[in-house]
Amino acid sequence: MRKVKIIRLQKTLTLFAILLLTTQSAVAQFDADKWWLADEPLLGFVAIPAGSFPMGSNPLIDPMAFENERWSDSRRQGIVEVPLFYISRYETTIAQFKEFVEDTQHNVSDASLEGAANFPVASVTWTDAVSYARWLDGKLRGANDLPIEIKRFLDEGGRVTLASEAEWEKAAKGEQGSIYPWGNQVQQGMANYANDGVLAVGSFDCSECKFDLADMSGNVWEWTRSPYQDYPFDDTDDREDLASDALWVMRGGSYSDEANNIRASVRGAADPGARRPFIGFRVVISKQ
Amino acid sequence: MQSVTKKRDVKSRTSKARETSSVIENMPVIGGAHLLKVPTLFAIALFLLSFTSRVQSNDTLIYSFWASCLGLLVWQGWLLKHCAAHNCHKTFIIGLKPQHYIQAMVHLSVYTYWGMYWQPVQDHAVLLVAQILFAYSFDILLSWTRRETYQLGFGPFPIIFSTNLFMWFMDDWFYLQFVMVAVGFLGKEFVRWNRDGRLVHIFNPSAFTLGLFSLVLITTNTTDLTWGPQIASTLSLAPNMYTYLFMGGLVVMYFFSITLVAASAAIVMFALSALYFSIAGVPYFLDSDVPIAVFLGLHLLVTDPSTSPRTPTGRLVFGILYGIGVFVLYTVLDLFGSPTFYDKLLCVPLLNLSVQWIDRMVAPLRNNTLLENWGLGVTPSKKANLVHMSVWICFFAMISVLGKTDSRHVGDSLPFWAQACEEGRANACERLILLESTYCNDNSGWACNAIGAEYFYGQNVPQDTERALAYFARACELRFQAACLNFLDPSQISLADPRAFDFRLLLREAGQNLLEMPEDQLYRRACEHGWQFACDKTVSI
Structure with missing residues (x-):
């Protein structure tokens, strides 16, 4: 009994230490003059090169695969071509979202703004997430000192938005299609899952993760710009079924999920008006 | 010690009493020094109500209640001091008038039926009671400040009920509701004229304060402080509300002979609506031939016998003018971009002002036998009222069969x-x-x-x-x-x-x-x- 207590105490202290360290270090990673985007050469945006990847799950390789990850009756996975796009290394933070709210007076729930600055924003609706992306798009276009690479991409037709399912999944699993962002085996210390609450973005060192993206697994579910539809994935048919009630895909699982739900292929979906403490988002710059 | 006397004993002590002598003749009178504290009892009851969960749910509500209590208690304190210094004698004259309690019962039945289908009415019950307590205390203090007697009856009930059937302020602005009630009573007390040799109030108290506040809300562009439009649109949540109001209206028509006012207003409005539809191809009012709140108004707001014309012809004209007034105001308000909901409220005070003129205008018809035979002359008659009620019943049945009341409307x-x-x-x-x-x-x-x-x-x-x-x-x-x-x-x-x-x-x-x-x-x-x-x-x- 006492041993259990000591283990619990150790776990709590470790989490507290991570929290403390990451809170302090992560604040330094963001630039208050750049809408609290990451203080990196590309403002935290990471290029995901054009190319194909296997979308969906193969139960022979991934026994935890859900039925809705199957590509079609005849195929387990589909090969999807995704053009170059940029994705944010981190989930959108409370500081970033607060900047948007203060600038636009956008009406949000108080819960979305509660918490440390570098924690992922949560309790936001899908429309809140799209509104933020639209606002950031305007800010980036109006900026004078935008990184040339980002500026060129925006000028060539890119726009800040949410990731499509395909973009998100490719960014999470890479061209080869691993089960988790870091590989095919679940590993402790790579993601915030099976936990009691969110952590600051980038709390876990995940240099093994594809494209060095943080929290693609766990922490908070991330809204995408794809309506929930059966595979095969095709983002040109989004307006074909308008009779059903809206349901939008979210990806990545959250702190409260177990290992099976933080796989890169997992497809969650939620009502676009839902505000939940485990649903946030990250943005991309995409030409699609 | 309580003393009960007859009005004649009191009359000699007050000069004002002469004005109302015919009304309060033979009514029992209660006197005694301890009665001076009665308004305090109402104020205390109001204060106690402020601890109900409904009032406690909103800070503004609590402070509105407490401020009202404080105001009443200060006034009461002054009155006590004044009476101690001048040896005043204050009395109650008990006057249970049917036009008060019957109207109040009809109002209450409307609240009950409507409240079964719209929860906010139930939530408002405590606030209604509070306004009645406030109204009694305010009215007594006002009367005793100006004279020695207060006619105690059910007077405040229909005033509060009919006011709230059309408008109440949202919780965050509820103190204005007390102000509105106070203004109604002040209007009744101070805005008077001599009519047929008697000094009487010009305006229907609830219609006066509703009209005044409507005007202020519209001109200050603050119409969203009240539940008015919601009230107007939710009356129809209760099934067959037109028929229900019609039935309640018959009670009022029977007892107070106001059939000509309500029926003529309704008939004019249905006729104008039909005329407009035949010309424009679309309904005049959005969702009915006569909006349900207007239908309520023409039964329970504009029909106060003491502020409408005395003669049947006058009442007929009064009703017709109300119908035309609402019809015109609907468009006028719309043109100014104001909520059209206020159409039914704004024209009542104007019509109240015109009753003497209407009575004078119809006076030459005194010798018209034909009109007298139809009960439309200048001599009121109970029998004629029953005939008018029959005509109204037939008309209502006809328009109901034609689908102009509770049925689906093209709009x-x-x-x-x-x-x-x-x-x-x-x-x-x-x-x-x-x-x-x-x-x-x-x-x-x-x-x-x-x-x-x-x-x-x-x-x-x-x-x-x-x-x-x-x-x-x-x-x-x-x-x-x-x-x-x-x-x-x-x-x-x-x-x-x-x-x-x-x-x-x-x-x-x-x-x-x-x-x-x-x-x-x-x-x-x-x-x-x-x-x-x-x-x-x-x-x-």
């Missing part, structure tokens, strides 16, 4: 307004937008998306992309898929047919939402409303 149908708008009929596009906006506020995703598209394209409304996006976002959060896609990418706007959930709101015909209605019935109803795709669906079901 309830969105496809009707869309078609009328396309054809360029008068006000049709504005009505379409108003309806879509109303249904959007009711949480219909379809309606929010439709109005968003109108703002996006600047169709029937000025183009406003930001507003369009806000509507798309709202519709999306109501799970209307087309709206989500429009919000995400407005370069391509999608419209879609209403879902079953939307129809449960769109087809409610000013009644309850159709949350329990089976889908096949719902689509059949939609087909009747002119939704063509629903007709096809009905066939396939």
Whole structure:
């Protein structure tokens, strides 16, 4: 009994230490003059090169695969071509979202703004997430000192938005299609899952993760710009079924999920008006 | 010690009493020094009410109650001090007048029936009681400040009830409700004229304060501080409300012979509505031939016997003028961009001012035998009132059979307004937008998306992309898929047919939402409303 207590105490202290360290270090990673985007050469945006990847799950390789990850009756996975796009290394933070709210007076729930600055924003609706992306798009276009690479991409037709399912999944699993962002085996210390609450973005060192993206697994579910539809994935048919009630895909699982739900292929979906403490988002710059 | 005497003993002690001697003759009088504290009892009761959960739910409500109590207690303190110094003698004259308690009972029955279908009425019950306590205390203090007697009866009940049947302030502004009540009583006390040798109040107290506050709210553009429009639109949530009001109205008509006022106003309005429809091809009022709140008003607001003409002819003219007044004000308010809800309230004080003029105008008809035979002359008669009531009953039955009361109204149908708008009929596009906006506020995703598209394209409304996006976002959060896609990418706007959930709101015909209605019935109803795709669906079901 006492041993259990000591283990619990150790776990709590470790989490507290991570929290403390990451809170302090992560604040330094963001630039208050750049809408609290990451203080990196590309403002935290990471290029995901054009190319194909296997979308969906193969139960022979991934026994935890859900039925809705199957590509079609005849195929387990589909090969999807995704053009170059940029994705944010981190989930959108409370500081970033607060900047948007203060600038636009956008009406949000108080819960979305509660918490440390570098924690992922949560309790936001899908429309809140799209509104933020639209606002950031305007800010980036109006900026004078935008990184040339980002500026060129925006000028060539890119726009800040949410990731499509395909973009998100490719960014999470890479061209080869691993089960988790870091590989095919679940590993402790790579993601915030099976936990009691969110952590600051980038709390876990995940240099093994594809494209060095943080929290693609766990922490908070991330809204995408794809309506929930059966595979095969095709983002040109989004307006074909308008009779059903809206349901939008979210990806990545959250702190409260177990290992099976933080796989890169997992497809969650939620009502676009839902505000939940485990649903946030990250943005991309995409030409699609 | 309590003393009971007759009015004659009191009359010698007050000069003012002469003015009302004929009214209060033979009424029992209660006197005694301890009665001076009666207003305090009402104030204390009001203070105790402030601890109910309903009042405790809002800080402004609590402070409004406490401020009212404090004001009454200060006034009471002054009166006690004044009376101690001047040895005043204050009395109650007990006067239980049928026009008070019968009207109050009819009002109460309306609240009960309406409250069964609209929860805020039930929530408002405590606040109604509070206003009655406040009204008694205020009215007694006001009377005793100006004279020695107060006529104790059910007088404040119909004033409070009829005021609240048309308007009450939201919790955050509820102190204005007490002000409104106070203004009603001040108007009754101070705004008087000599009529037929008696000094009487000019205005119906509730109509006076409602009219005054309506004017202030409209001119200060603060109409959203009250529940007025919600009250007006939710009366019809109770099934067959027209018939219910009609029945309640018959009671008032029978006892107080106001049939000519209510019936003539109603008949004029139904006739004008029919005339407008035949000319313009669209209804004059949005969702009925005579809006339910107007129908209520012409039975229970404009019919105060003491502020309407004395003669049957005068009452007929009074009713006709009310009908015309409401009809005209509806358009005037709309032209000024003000809520049309106030049409029924603003014209009553003006009509109250005109009663002497009306009575004088009809005086030459004194010798017209034909009119007298029809009970439309200048001599009131109970028998004639019964004849007028019979005519009104026949008329109401006829218009009900024609579907002009509780049945479906052509203005309830969105496809009707869309078609009328396309054809360029008068006000049709504005009505379409108003309806879509109303249904959007009711949480219909379809309606929010439709109005968003109108703002996006600047169709029937000025183009406003930001507003369009806000509507798309709202519709999306109501799970209307087309709206989500429009919000995400407005370069391509999608419209879609209403879902079953939307129809449960769109087809409610000013009644309850159709949350329990089976889908096949719902689509059949939609087909009747002119939704063509629903007709096809009905066939396939």
